[in-house]
Amino acid sequence: MQNALELKTWPSARVAPDAKAFIAIMVLCVVSAAAFASWLPLQVSIVTLFLFAGPHNWFELRYFLMRLPIRFGRSRNFFLTAFAGLGVLTLTYLALPFLYNATLWSEEAWYAVMASWNTALLVWLALLVWLRSKQKRGANWKWTIPVALALCSLNWLGPDLFSLAIVYVHPLIALWFLDRHIRRTRPAWSCAYRRCLWLVPLVLAAMIWQLSLATPLADNNGLFWRITQHSGAEVLPQVSSHMLVSVHLFLEMLHYGVWIIALPLIGRIGSARFWEVRTVPIARHPKGFPRIVAGLLIVALVAVGVLWFGFSFDYSTTRDIYFTIAIAHVLAEAPFLLRML
Amino acid sequence: MKLLLIAFCLVLLTTFTTNADVPKPKSPDKQAKQILHTGLEIVPDPKIYEAKLQMSQSTFNNLRAALDGGSGSSPVVGGIAFSAPRTIVAGLLMFMAVSVAGVLIARSSSFGRAQKTIGAALLVAVLLGAAAIITRGNAGPPGSWRWRNLPQSLAEGKSTVGGVDIEIVPDDQMDSRTMRLLIPLKKQNSPGEE
Numbered sequence: 001m002q003n004a005l006e007l008k009t010w011p012s013a014r015v016a017p018d019a020k021a022f023i024a025i026m027v028l029c030v031v032s033a034a035a036f037a038s039w040l041p042l043q044v045s046i047v048t049l050f051l052f053a054g055p056h057n058w059f060e061l062r063y064f065l066m067r068l069p070i071r072f073g074r075s076r077n078f079f080l081t082a083f084a085g086l087g088v089l090t091l092t093y094l095a096l097p098f099l100y101n102a103t104l105w106s107e108e109a110w111y112a113v114m115a116s117w118n119t120a121l122l123v124w125l126a127l128l129v130w131l132r133s134k135q136k137r138g139a140n141w142k143w144t145i146p147v148a149l150a151l152c153s154l155n156w157l158g159p160d161l162f163s164l165a166i167v168y169v170h171p172l173i174a175l176w177f178l179d180r181h182i183r184r185t186r187p188a189w190s191c192a193y194r195r196c197l198w199l200v201p202l203v204l205a206a207m208i209w210q211l212s213l214a215t216p217l218a219d220n221n222g223l224f225w226r227i228t229q230h231s232g233a234e235v236l237p238q239v240s241s242h243m244l245v246s247v248h249l250f251l252e253m254l255h256y257g258v259w260i261i262a263l264p265l266i267g268r269i270g271s272a273r274f275w276e277v278r279t280v281p282i283a284r285h286p287k288g289f290p291r292i293v294a295g296l297l298i299v300a301l302v303a304v305g306v307l308w309f310g311f312s313f314d315y316s317t318t319r320d321i322y323f324t325i326a327i328a329h330v331l332a333e334a335p336f337l338l339r340m341l
Numbered sequence: 342m343k344l345l346l347i348a349f350c351l352v353l354l355t356t357f358t359t360n361a362d363v364p365k366p367k368s369p370d371k372q373a374k375q376i377l378h379t380g381l382e383i384v385p386d387p388k389i390y391e392a393k394l395q396m397s398q399s400t401f402n403n404l405r406a407a408l409d410g411g412s413g414s415s416p417v418v419g420g421i422a423f424s425a426p427r428t429i430v431a432g433l434l435m436f437m438a439v440s441v442a443g444v445l446i447a448r449s450s451s452f453g454r455a456q457k458t459i460g461a462a463l464l465v466a467v468l469l470g471a472a473a474i475i476t477r478g479n480a481g482p483p484g485s486w487r488w489r490n491l492p493q494s495l496a497e498g499k500s501t502v503g504g505v506d507i508e509i510v511p512d513d514q515m516d517s518r519t520m521r522l523l524i525p526l527k528k529q530n531s532p533g534e535e
């Protein structure tokens with residue numbers, strides 16, 4: 001009787017024993033990432049991108065392959081829309097720098113081009129949400145239509161600010177993936193993980209508070225200038241570039257941590273050897289595509305090597321190329337996240 | 342008739358006198374114009390013999406850009422360019438967003454869900470409003486909060502960091518001075534003093 005009463009007193013306060021280590025590691029990672037990002041933002045940014053950008057893309061590709069069904073079945077339209085949008089949006093995004101160099105359009109015209117691309121992205125996302133909601137019984141996601149329209153509207157008012165918002169929001173999507181993954185594979189950890197997530201806005205608030213008046217970072221060479229520009233120093237010139245780079249770096253470090261450490265090590269995927277192609281369902285299945293999967297993973301591995309070589313040879317140019325091509329993985333996260341909802 | 346003429350002359354003369362007494366209209370004083378908000382550190386240094394005002398290159402560039410732009414508005418808001426075509430597109434899309442949201446709420450069979458939607462919309466509006474207040478209205482703790490320990494820090498030889506607004510002031514309002522630093526310090530009464 002006494003035990004029963006104890007159980008009823010604080011049912012939500014109990015944390016699974018094995019979750020405690022996970023939470024401790026997560027808190028340590030968040031705090032140390034914030035400390036490093038605030039302390040030496042430019043230097044840590046260079047090292048972090050060099051070490052983790054390529055591998056995190058490899059792990060992301062492998063994760064998406066694991067989530068890909070062998071036959072699309074009822075999801076055919078969803079995947080066709082996803083892949084078609086992914087291809088068109090990536091190609092048009094890659095074409096923008098060439099278009100910029102080839103044409104002499106006014107600044108206002110470029111704002112319109114940026115706004116149009118962002119609108120296409122939002123329309124694609126809204127379409128995917130609609131297709132996904134049709135597959136889910138009882139799902140009523142119609143509210144996303146006015147939200148998408150409102151976002152389109154805000155985008156047309158400040159296309160550069162909207163693009164910058166994507167840069168800052170994208171790393172946080174990894175935390176959403178981790179949330180869905182934990183709910184599927186380790187439901188006992190879910191509550192503790194979500195409580196832990198409150199640490200992120202608190203740390204961000206502390207960083208902004210501390211760094212808002214920090215001296216702007218020296219962007220006297222091409223590489224430092226690129227890093228500060230990527231974090232929005234040109235779009236927000238009155239905000240300390242130190243704060244912008246630190247906050248962006250902190251989010252990027254969380255993003256890399258989730259894809260390279262957390263997701264591969266948690267749950268069923270963690271028990272499998274990630275380098276073995278047969279651990280991917282569409283490669284293991286009798287009607288699967290083991291050669292295509294193996295080929296994709298090997299090509300991605302070669303790309304990681306090429307990226308490291310490029311960073312060693314010409315860091316600045318490789319960084320520019322990487323962040324242009326990386327839009328593909330930003331876009332690819334959307335359909336796979338929707339499939340997990 | 343003579344009396345009327347004298348009265349007329351008197352009134353006319355009074356009018357001139359009255360007009361002569363009217364002081365020349367004052368031209369409105371030019372107001373100081375805030376062009377940039379940045380950080381400032383006040384450092385007591387016993388090794389130097391002349392006060393120095395040091396400024397980072399990037400801050401100087403921002404200052405120059407702000408002067409060239411001639412706009413006191415924050416670039417966050419300034420980035421929201423008010424070009425006619427984009428504003429029209431944005432307005433149409435916002436109109437569609439509000440219309441679709443209204444139709445969805447009206448057609449919603451479950452009132453609880455509608456309440457949640459309205460709540461979410463209100464939350465977004467409040468967040469946007471708060472962001473606007475923070476960016477435009479300098480909300481949050483007053484800037485003087487960071488300067489409150491300045492006298493004590495100076496006495497102890499420590500540095501103090503706080504925010505600073507750079508203002509361009511007309512020459513005639515500077516009393517022959519070239520630069521002036523105003524610190525928002527409140528007079529602190531000593532114990533027992535009213």
